[in-house]
Amino acid sequence: MPPIKAGLIGLPLGKSLSPRLFSILAGLCGREIEYSLWECGTAKFHEAVAKARAEGWSGFNVTLPDKQLLAGALADKRDRAAGIAGSANCARFTPEGLEARNTDAAAMAAAMLDRGMDLTGKKAAVYGSGGSAATSAYVLASAGAAEVIFYARDPLRAGAAIGRLSAAFPAAVFSVAPFGPPDGAAAVVNATPIGMYEEGHLPVEPANDQICVDWPYSPGGTFFTRRAKELGAHVIDGMELLVRQAVLSLFLWGGCRESEIGDLIREGRKLLREKTGG
Structure with missing residues (x-):
């Protein structure tokens, strides 16, 4: 063969x-x-x-x-x-x-399904504005999220994906906000290079029972995933x-x-x- x-x-x-x-x-x-x-x-x-x-x-x-x-x-x-x-x-x-x-979308969806994560009617936050951010929003909406907010350093780039997502998921609301702390999100996704190819931290303090997804990976975990686990969040890490x-x-x-x-x-x-x- x-x-x-x-x-x-x-x-x-x-x-x-x-x-x-x-x-x-x-x-x-x-x-x-x-x-x-x-x-x-x-x-x-x-x-x-x-x-x-x-x-x-x-x-x-x-x-x-x-x-x-x-x-x-x-x-x-x-x-x-x-x-x-x-x-x-x-x-x-x-x-x-x-x-x-x-296959990124299929991977994230399967990881959520395996954990029984239900986002029906809930709010989700996605940090980033590129392909992984749009993919994450797609998966979150597919899982029933009622609202998905892109916290983006490049709002115009994030906004480009919203038209396609809104057409595919008319029951969900998609929006863009400045790069800052999320407001009442049941799920938070890091779809930026922060934690792998970029220094610094997300403006996020994870919460108990919150779903935290991190696309970057690092042996031993990124700061975001380590902190999320310490605070009792449900973590899907980049590895x-x-x-x-x-x-x-x-x-x-x-x-x-x-x-x-x-x-x-x-x-x-x-x-x-x-x-x-x-």
């Missing part, structure tokens, strides 16, 4: 654990996986995608800054989450063209989201069976934390 060739495209990638994670997954599922890191800014993103296809990649993952570019005109086909959020983090090459998927979306990506590329997904996520999380001290 030929190896699966894939990789991560984005900038910066210096703290990425994806190659280590896919090495773990290769051992768990008994497949050879060649997973590369390609640092690439927006100006050369199309060129990188063409090169990946030419080199026989099954597909690729995308991180900052091009999740929205992948979900846009570059894709020949996209899933519902990618279309509504305007963001995709995974792609595969097919005979019909490039298929974009938002878990990383593993979940990676396994879903691997499935998309034909590297595992659907029946193996749950075990790969469980064992992948365990082994990655052991190897990173996380």
Whole structure:
């Protein structure tokens, strides 16, 4: 069976654990996986995608800054989450063209479902204005949130996603607020680089029983997730989201069976934390 060739495209990638994670997954599922890191800014993103296809990649993952570019005109086909959020983090090459998927959305939704988290009629806060922020808003609205507020340092960028989200979820209210403390949110999501590629802290003091989701990851946890756990919040950390979306990506590329997904996520999380001290 030929190896699966894939990789991560984005900038910066210096703290990425994806190659280590896919090495773990290769051992768990008994497949050879060649997973590369390609640092690439927006100006050369199309060129990188063409090169990946030419080199026989099954597909690729995308991180900052091009999740929205992948979900846009570059894709020949996209899933519902990618279309509504305007963001995709995974792609595969097919005979019909490039298929974009938002496995980030599926990962966050599954993590919430596994914990029985119910946001029906509640308010949620999303920190950020890019693709991960829009993806988070999509998942929160899908989970029943009545109101989703983007706390954004770039309000215009956050506002661009609100039209698509409002059309898809007419019962929910989406808005943008200045980057500051959330007001009565049952769920708080960090979809900024703070905690991984950016120093500082969110203007958030987590609360007991609050749902706290953190897309950045760091061995041992970010300040946000450590503080949230100390105060009794329900935490979904970036390491878990990383593993979940990676396994879903691997499935998309034909590297595992659907029946193996749950075990790969469980064992992948365990082994990655052991190897990173996380």
